[in-house]
Amino acid sequence: MDRKRVSSAIAAFIVLGVVFFLALFRIQILQYNFYKQKAEVQQRRFIRIATDRGDIVSSDGAVLATSLSTYSIYTNTGEFKWIKRKLDRPPAEKLPGMVVIEEKKRVYPNAHLASQVVGFTGADNEGLAGIEQAYDEYLRSKEGWIKTYADPIGFEFLQAKSKKLDTEEDGMNIVLTINQKIQYAVERELSAAIKKFSAISGTAVMMDLKDGGILALASKPDFDPNNYSKFDPKTWNSRACLVYEPGSTFKLITAASGLDQGTITIDSKLQALNQIVVGGKTIGNSHQINWPGKEISISYALEQSINTAMAQISMKLGKEKFYNHIKAFGFGEKTGFGLDGESSGILRHYNNWYTPDIAMLSFGQSIAVTPMQLLAAVGSFGKEGLVLKPHLVKRIESRDGSYVKSYSAEYYGRSVSKKTAEEMLGLMENIVLKGSGRHAKIKGYHVGGKTGTAQKVAVGSGAYMKGNYIASFIGIAPLKKPRLVCLVIIDDPKGSIWGESTAAPVFQRVVDESLRYLNVPPDGL
Template sequence: MKNNTFLSIRRLVVVLIVLQLGFLLLIGKLFKLQIPLDGGLEASRRDWRSEENNDVKRGKILDRHGTVLGISQDLISVSADPKTFNRKSNAHTVASDLAPLLDSTTSELLATLKRKRNGEYVEFVWLKKGIEYDRLDDILNITDKHRGLKIEIEPERLYPKKQLASQVIGYLNDLNHGEGIEYQYNTFLQKVHSPLQQGKVGLQSVALKNTSSTVSLGNSGCNVVLTIDEIIQDIAERELEQACKKWNAPKGTAIVLAVETSEILAMASCPSYDINDQTNANEDAKRNLGIWYLFEPGSIFKIIASSAVLNEGIMSPTSTVFCEFGRYRLSNRRVIKDVSAKGDLTLTEVIQKSSNIGMIKIVKRLGPNLFQEYVDRYGFGMKTGIDLPYEQSGSLYTLRKWDTNSLGSVPFGQGISVTPLQMVNALAAIANGGELHRPYITKEIRDDRGNLVKKNHPVRVRQVIHAETARKMTDILVGVVEKGSGMRAKIEGVSIAGKTGTAQKAEKGKGYAAGKEVMSFMGFLPADNPKFAIIVTIDEPKGARFSGLVAAPVFKRIAQQTLDYSDRIGLFDSVPRKRNNDNRQYVEGNQSNTTTSGSYTSKPKRSTSSGNTQNPSIPENTLVKNGVGL
C-alpha cells in the first residue's frame, strides 16, 4: 500500500485542470482584447465630438470697427504611422484616398509617407496641419477605413491680416510669456468671462455662485477690441515700409494718435513679420518699436522748452535771442554750431529754423529747474502707461546731472532718450490745449455674446501748459510746416503743425557721429481743430542728412490718406469733440492738484531720481480703484 501514495492521480488531475483553466483565461483575455464591446468606431467618433467642447476657444482680437485681427479656429491635423500600414492600407491607397481631402497630390503624400530614417519607415509623419473643421466627417471616414492614420483637433491661432499690427498683437508662447495684446490680455482672451461677476458682488452673491459654477457662457474667451483702425494701421505700415526700403533704414516706426483721447489709431514698426509664422520670424521684427525703441529725440524735443518758456511767460513768440552767428562755445568748451548762421532770432524763428544755439539761450532764460519740471510734466522718463507690455520709460540721466553752469545739449534733444510714443503723446498734449492724456490701445473687452466686460476710457493725466500757450505753440509749429524745415509735410488745404528732428546717434566711445542719425517728424492736423497726431521715426537712413527730406514726406503721405479716410467714414464723429463736454468720462490720476489749471508749481512725484521707474503718478490700477472698469 505504501507505493500508492507516490504517484498521485489526484495531483496529476489538479495540474491538468490548473493548466487548462490557465488556457481558458487566455481565451477570455483574447476575447476581451479582440472583440470590442463599446461600439468601436462610433465610440471613437463620439470622443472627438465631446473633446472639442472641453477647451475654451481663445477670444478674438478685433480692430476698432470689429475687423478680425486674431482668431482661434478648430483645425484638424492628420498624421500617419507608416510602420503600421498593411496591404489594404498601404502608402498608395492612403495617399490616393487622402489627397483630395488634404488639397494635396497623391505623389506628394506618397513622398511623405515613404520617408525613411536609417532605412526604416519613420513612425510619425504629419500629412497635413490646419484643415478646416468642416471637413471632420470626410476625414474621419478615411481615417477610420485605414490603419495607422490619426487626427488631432486643436484650436489654432490665425491672423487673417498677416503682418498687420503684428508687433501690437504680439504672441504668447508655450510658457505663457509673450508680447503685445496676446500677452497683456491673456487672462481675458483665454477665459470665459461673466460680466455679472463684475461690480455687483454684494447683493447677488448667491446668484453669482450659480453662474460661476455653470460657466458655460459659450466656449470662447473674451474678445479684445483695439483702438487700432485697420485701414490707418495699413496706411502707416505701408508708408513706413516704403520709406525704410527707400532709405535703406534698419528700423522705423510710425504712430497715429487720436489727439482728443490719446487712443492709438495705428502703431507701425519696421521691420515687420507675418504673425502666423512667428517661429521663423526674426526676433528684431517682433519688437513694438513705438514703445520699445529708445532714441535721442533731437530737434523735435525743442517743443518742450519753447512751450515751457511761453507758458511761464518768460518769453513771447516774438522775443529774440542772440544766436552767435552759428558758433557758440559752452562752458565745457563744447562748440555748438547751427546750420544757418544768424544773429538775433525770435522764438518762432528759433523753432522754425531749428537753431540749437537759440534753444540753449532759451533754456538759459527758463532755468534748469523749470526746464526739468516741464520735461517731467510732459511725461518723459516715465512710462506713458499704455496697456502694452514691456514699455520703456526712457532715460533722463543727463538731465538729472545737469547743473546750471554747464548747459548741455538736452534743450535740443541730445543726451536723453525717449520712446516715439512719449514724444507723440507730448505733442498731442499741445494739440489738445495742453492736456496730457494717458494713451491706450484697447477700446473694450467683450465676452463671446457681446456683453461688455471692460471698457477703456480716456484718462487725463494733467494739464501741462495753458490752453493759450498751446495755441501759441500750435501757431509756431504751423509755421515750421508752412515756411520752415518741415515744408515737405505740407498738404494743400489743411494747416499742419509739425516739427522735424534730426538726431545724431551717440556711439560708445566715439561721441556723436555724422552719418548715423535718427530722423523724425511729428505733427498734428488740422492745426485749427486737431484730430490726430502722427510721429514718424526713421533710424539711420542712408544718404540723407535732414529729416525734412526723409521723415516729413512719410508723415505727409500717412496724414493725407488718414485724413481722407477719416473724413470719408466720419471716424472722429464718434469721438466727442468739445473740450468741456461732460459726455467724456474722465478718470483722473491721483495728481488731482495738478489738473486744475494755474497751479503749476507742484511737480509730479518721482520715486527715484534715475527716471527709469514706472510712472508713479498714474498707478496701473487707478481705473479699477475708481470703479469705472478699465
C-alpha cells in the same frame, strides 16, 4: 509532540489569518478611499491642449486674430508623445496607438499688418507678444485638458468613458483703436520711405486727439505672426516701446517750457550765435544759418531749428525749472499705452546733470524718450495743454455681450497753459509754412510740426556715431480743431539725413489720407 506541533501550526495559521483579514479589512474598508485616490493619481494623466481664445479686432471691424479648429495626434503606447499638432484635416488613416483630438489654432488673417501690435501665441495658445501677451488674461479661455487613464505599464485605456475634456470658458474679444485702413496706409508709406532711403528701419504712430486712441502703430521691418519663428526676434516687438534721442523735435518742449514759465514771450529776441560754450563744451548748429540780424525771434529759431537759440532758452530757465517742465510733459514715465516692455525713457534728475546737459537737453540730446512719450507730449498742444494718455484697446467684451469694458479719454495732467498751447500751435504752423517742415503741408488744412535729425548713440559706449542719424517729423492737423498727431521716425537714412526730406513727406501723405478718410472738414489753405 507531533500533536503539539500540529496544534501550534494551526494556531499560527489562525493568527496569521486573523492578521491578514484585519489588514485587508483596513485597506479595503477603512482606507478604501485613500488607496483609491492614490491608484487614480498613479494611473491618471493630464494632457494640456490648445483651447479657444477671444478675437482681436480693429476699430473698423477687421479680424486681426482668431482661432480655428484643428486636429492633433499623439501616441498612447508607453510614454505620451505628440506626433503632429494643429493639422487642418484629421488623418486619413488611424494607426494602432494613435489618438486624434481637436485643438484650436491661432491664425492671423492679415499676416504682417499690425503684427507687432497684435503679437502671437505659443503652441498651447498662450500669449507671447503684443496684445496677445499684454491682454492674455482676457483673451484666453479656461485651460483645456484631456484626462486619460493608463495601466501600470503606461498604456492608455481607450474606453470613451475614461477620457474627459474639461469644461472651457470662452475668452473675451479685444477691440483695438487701430483702424485697418489707416494702419495699411501708414505701413505702405513707411515701407516706401525705408526702401527709398535705404534705412535700417522706421517707426510711425498716429493718435486721435479726440480720445487718445492709437489709429496706427507701425515699425518696419516686422513679421508674420502665422510663422513668427522664421523671423528675427528683434522684429516681434514694436519700436514704439524703445528709446531714442529725439533731437530737434524736442525743441518744441524747450520753447513751450520757456513760454509757460514766462522766461520768454512769443515776442522775445535771442542772440544770433553760431556757437555757444556751456561748461567747457562748444555747442554749434547742425547747418549753416542765414542770420537776418544780430537777434532772432522765437519763431525763427524753431523754423530754422537753431541749437544755440534753444540753449539760450534752457539756460534762462535753469536746471530745476527746465527739469520740472520736462516731467510735466510725461517724460521719464511709462505711458502705459497697452503693450508690455515699454521703457520709461532716460531722464536723469537735474542734480545729476553735467554742466553742458542743460544746453544739450534743449535740442534733444542727453535724454532718451519713447515715440509714445513724444507723441503724447506734443499732442498736448492740440488739447489746450492737457496730456492725453495714448491707448491701443478700445473695448473688451465677452462673446455673449454680458461684460463690456470700454476705454475712453484719460489725461496724465497739464503740460502747459491753454495760452501756451495756442502759441505753440502757431509756432508749429510757421515751421511748416516758412521753415524746415515745408514737405508736411496738406492742401486744405492748417498743419503744424517740427523736424528732427539726431545723431545715433553707439550701444555700450554711449558715444555719438559719426555719419549715423535718426530723422523724424512730428505734427498736428488740422490746427483750428486738432484731430490727429503723428510721429514718423526713419532710422539711419542714406542720401539725406534730414527729417524734412525723409520723414515729413511720410507724415504728409498718411495724415492727408487719414483726414479725408475720417471726414475731417478742411480748415483753410
